[in-house]
Amino acid sequence: MNIIKARRIAQVFFFLLFVWFCVVTTVGERWWQWRGWPVNWFLQLDPLVALGTLLTTKTVYAGLLWGVATVALTVVFGRFFCGWLCPFGALHQFIGWLGRRWKKHAERVAMNQFRQSQVIKYYVLIALLSAAAGGLISEALRLPHRKPAVASLLAIGGLLILTWLTTRKLAGRFKSAVLWFSTIVAVWIGIGLIAQPDALAAASLQTGLLDPIPLVYRSFNLVVLTVFDGIGAANRFYVAAWTITLVFLAAVLLNLWIPRFYCRFICPLGALFGVLVRWTPWRIGKRVGECSGCELCENNCEGACDPFGTIHTSECLLCMNCLHACRKAKMGYSLNRSASGEDEATGVTRRGFLAAGVSGVVAVPAARLGGFLDHNWNSNVVRPPGALAEEDFLNRCIKCGQCMRVCPTNVIQPALLEAGLGGLWTPVLNFRIGTSGCQLNCIACGNVCPTAAIRPLTLDEKHGAGDFATAGPVRMGTAFVDRSRCLPWAMDMPCIVCQENCPVSPKAIYVREEFQVIENGARIIRSATTTNLQLDGAALRNGKLATGDYFIRLENETPAERRLITENSANAITVAGNSAWPEAPEAGRRALIEVRLQKPMVDPDRCIGCGVCQHECPVSGLRAIRVTAENESRNPRHSLTART
Numbered sequence: 001m002n003i004i005k006a007r008r009i010a011q012v013f014f015f016l017l018f019v020w021f022c023v024v025t026t027v028g029e030r031w032w033q034w035r036g037w038p039v040n041w042f043l044q045l046d047p048l049v050a051l052g053t054l055l056t057t058k059t060v061y062a063g064l065l066w067g068v069a070t071v072a073l074t075v076v077f078g079r080f081f082c083g084w085l086c087p088f089g090a091l092h093q094f095i096g097w098l099g100r101r102w103k104k105h106a107e108r109v110a111m112n113q114f115r116q117s118q119v120i121k122y123y124v125l126i127a128l129l130s131a132a133a134g135g136l137i138s139e140a141l142r143l144p145h146r147k148p149a150v151a152s153l154l155a156i157g158g159l160l161i162l163t164w165l166t167t168r169k170l171a172g173r174f175k176s177a178v179l180w181f182s183t184i185v186a187v188w189i190g191i192g193l194i195a196q197p198d199a200l201a202a203a204s205l206q207t208g209l210l211d212p213i214p215l216v217y218r219s220f221n222l223v224v225l226t227v228f229d230g231i232g233a234a235n236r237f238y239v240a241a242w243t244i245t246l247v248f249l250a251a252v253l254l255n256l257w258i259p260r261f262y263c264r265f266i267c268p269l270g271a272l273f274g275v276l277v278r279w280t281p282w283r284i285g286k287r288v289g290e291c292s293g294c295e296l297c298e299n300n301c302e303g304a305c306d307p308f309g310t311i312h313t314s315e316c317l318l319c320m321n322c323l324h325a326c327r328k329a330k331m332g333y334s335l336n337r338s339a340s341g342e343d344e345a346t347g348v349t350r351r352g353f354l355a356a357g358v359s360g361v362v363a364v365p366a367a368r369l370g371g372f373l374d375h376n377w378n379s380n381v382v383r384p385p386g387a388l389a390e391e392d393f394l395n396r397c398i399k400c401g402q403c404m405r406v407c408p409t410n411v412i413q414p415a416l417l418e419a420g421l422g423g424l425w426t427p428v429l430n431f432r433i434g435t436s437g438c439q440l441n442c443i444a445c446g447n448v449c450p451t452a453a454i455r456p457l458t459l460d461e462k463h464g465a466g467d468f469a470t471a472g473p474v475r476m477g478t479a480f481v482d483r484s485r486c487l488p489w490a491m492d493m494p495c496i497v498c499q500e501n502c503p504v505s506p507k508a509i510y511v512r513e514e515f516q517v518i519e520n521g522a523r524i525i526r527s528a529t530t531t532n533l534q535l536d537g538a539a540l541r542n543g544k545l546a547t548g549d550y551f552i553r554l555e556n557e558t559p560a561e562r563r564l565i566t567e568n569s570a571n572a573i574t575v576a577g578n579s580a581w582p583e584a585p586e587a588g589r590r591a592l593i594e595v596r597l598q599k600p601m602v603d604p605d606r607c608i609g610c611g612v613c614q615h616e617c618p619v620s621g622l623r624a625i626r627v628t629a630e631n632e633s634r635n636p637r638h639s640l641t642a643r644t
């Protein structure tokens, strides 16, 4: 078997494995549904997931240590992940192959030529990592402000070391190093003393927007698989899926123009690998300087790294096409440097590095001008059970969509802008969508989240039982009754749906029972038997009063003597035989038709914000009972009543 066949088999295998992991990430009884499959494996292999969360949280969640293995293998062998393992890369390669199938040799060579603009992906990476490092930068800036003595000592120490170095070796670059160092320290101390570091820089984990692995997980979970969901599992629907579709389609279709467009120009993970392979011992290159010049290597090159000329090692995806295409076997993968020259530089300039880094850092406070993390927090953003406090949550969520996929009720939806710009595509609960609110006995989302943005809970912890009895249940928010829309409160219409469906025990919804005379309910009796009254006045709707919620009593009877209506026609009302009047009421007397209203009230100590009541509320459109995030247990500052 030649190397190309081996690579294709690997790509197909890993792509299908990835699709399989997405398919099985649903909760259910079917044999193929989630049963401990390592569904996050590709996310765990992705070192950018680990690096991003490391910068924002200073910790790495256990499973993400797989990324270290990817880094180690890349440093030794090159970008094997891009060429052999990445499911998104395989998709790009396939579409790119479709796009160039009918192209002539010269056109294909032109498509695959190296372009300076491939450097863009490195700037994307720098901007995303700087945004993630904003918290660390802010801490560093705070140092001169909080501990001026420590900061000054550090600065003086650094200066002394550099001065000593420069006086020993008076080379020009050491002088310039001293100059740079002094300027940076002066700016650092200056900013730290006069500015508000928190307003200047803050962490924001946005790597998931463009990191190919979360991107492809999100796209398959929320877009591609929803087309087939009806076949094996319940139909899914995601409100903001159109935005995800646009990005996914653009990324995939651009391959028709330039193969592996995303990998060559945008992919921040590819850029990270590009930096890592700078010192890799194993590399693709020409065995001899001279060759026939057929450029078949360029014709087939996936990375556009110029294997024919001076090869750009950081761009090589290890597709091995050049090895296979070269009829004279002049290309090789070995420990030797390319005979026609190598360029290991990424193309990043110092100015570009600074501009991308500063843009990443500055973008975060600018994006947070809405103040969604502070007093202006949006209580309509209800997060899944076990979600960390909002800032910590945003510092961990990579927008992979795994929680949305696994949720058996489809209540978890990708946010648009309701959680701020930084919260784009993070999970929020939308209780109008799906088959129910959050299920009382489900803890799936926390168990699948690859970064612990949603903590893995036990059922005991979720219910506030056993060891967690003192802490109480995990609350996502609180249900509020909108009395201007609730049928019993606003329209004298009997309804008890929310109370009946509330799953907690004892129920978090209790009712205030009241009897009201219905509109035009005081009627003159035309004739009567002991169980049936013929009434004057406007016609009643047939059967409307026979629901078990309507009663009738004579005007001089006490409330306790009201009788349940079992039947009604336009002008007649019948009561049950066992509650018949002892004698037929006289004609001309007044009877009162009453409705029993059970007006719902919520006990905030019991309500966990599961949203089942909101989902079941029969008022279509804006529900009459709605859950918002007040009282959520993940953030004590979001208590029910505002603190003064």
Ligand code: SF4
Pocket: 384, 385, 406, 407, 408, 409, 410, 411, 412, 437, 438, 439, 442, 443, 444, 445, 446
């Ligand atoms: S715990 Fe609730 S929100 Fe999370 S997956 Fe289960 S039903 Fe969905």
Ligand code: SF4
Pocket: 396, 397, 398, 399, 400, 401, 402, 403, 404, 425, 426, 427, 448, 449, 450, 451, 452, 453, 454
């Ligand atoms: S919260 Fe959901 S979208 Fe965010 S990282 Fe966890 S599983 Fe992925």
Ligand code: SF4
Pocket: 478, 479, 501, 502, 503, 504, 507, 508, 509, 602, 606, 607, 608, 609, 610, 611, 612, 613, 614, 627
């Ligand atoms: S949100 Fe609260 S009141 Fe509504 S069903 Fe859930 S626990 Fe009951």
